Amino acid sequence: DQQVKQNSPSLSVQEGRISILNCDYTNSMFDYFLWYKKYPAEGPTFLISISSIKDKNEDGRFTVFLNKSAKHLSLHIVPSQPGDSAVYFCAIRPFGNEKLTFGTGTRLTIIP
Amino acid sequence: DTEVTQTPKHLVMGMTNKKSLKCEQHMGHRAMYWYKQKAKKPPELMFVYSYEKLSINESVPSRFSPECPNSSLLNLHLHALQPEDSALYLCASSQVLRLTVNYGYTFGSGTRLTVV
Numbered sequence: 001d002q003q004v005k006q007n008s009p010s011l012s013v014q015e016g017r018i019s020i021l022n023c024d025y026t027n028s029m030f031d032y033f034l035w036y037k038k039y040p041a042e043g044p045t046f047l048i049s050i051s052s053i054k055d056k057n058e059d060g061r062f063t064v065f066l067n068k069s070a071k072h073l074s075l076h077i078v079p080s081q082p083g084d085s086a087v088y089f090c091a092i093r094p095f096g097n098e099k100l101t102f103g104t105g106t107r108l109t110i111i112p
Numbered sequence: 113d114t115e116v117t118q119t120p121k122h123l124v125m126g127m128t129n130k131k132s133l134k135c136e137q138h139m140g141h142r143a144m145y146w147y148k149q150k151a152k153k154p155p156e157l158m159f160v161y162s163y164e165k166l167s168i169n170e171s172v173p174s175r176f177s178p179e180c181p182n183s184s185l186l187n188l189h190l191h192a193l194q195p196e197d198s199a200l201y202l203c204a205s206s207q208v209l210r211l212t213v214n215y216g217y218t219f220g221s222g223t224r225l226t227v228v
Contacts, residue, residue, distance in 0.1 A: 034216055036219075043220050098145075098168065099160065099168055105152075105154055
């Protein structure tokens with residue numbers, strides 16, 4: 001029972017363009033949504049988060065959008081840079097629970 | 113200090129061995145976690161410690177035994193593992209969630225475990 005899905009296992013984007021990574025979830029009882037970036041042989045690095053009371057949060061080149069009615073989360077990276085090439089995981093936390101559930105991941109490749 | 117330090121980085125052990133993975137942080141985080149990640153899969157939660165007490169055990173087999181001796185240290189004791197336990201083991205820490213409005217776990221770089 002996969003509660004969090006990232007339907008695109010991989011994505012290639014030209015440098016300078018916008019990268020859009022998507023995440024769908026099935027359970028409404030989540031209050032915090034996060035994005036992590038992971039390089040090989042390293043731990044995930046926290047990028048940006050959004051609480052369930054908001055629909056947008058921006059931090060530099062990264063913007064996260066939350067559509068609660070569609071149970072959909074997206075991460076926009078603009079402009080995309082070669083250093084952004086990594087695996088991106090969305091992660092979701094339920095109300096009153098410390099457990100973080102990760103999506104299946106999307107490998108982003110930025111083409112110079 | 114904004115890091116979570118895991119040792120060793122690589123570990124090869126036999127199925128009859130006993131070994132321990134170590135994790136340390138000095139950020140004042142009172143929640144610490146063990147995750148397991150297999151190749152091409154997302155990290156999966158194993159254990160959560162909150163204020164040095166085990167708060168979540170995700171039905172992990174008893175051959176994995178966590179320990180939190182103090183607020184900065186987290187250990188994972190391994191005994192009689194199987195080859196399918198080979199994976200990247202990640203430690204993470206965070207503020208206790210009820211005390212913060214915004215957080216992100218800080219992960220260590222992981223221990224690459226191979227069971228032979």
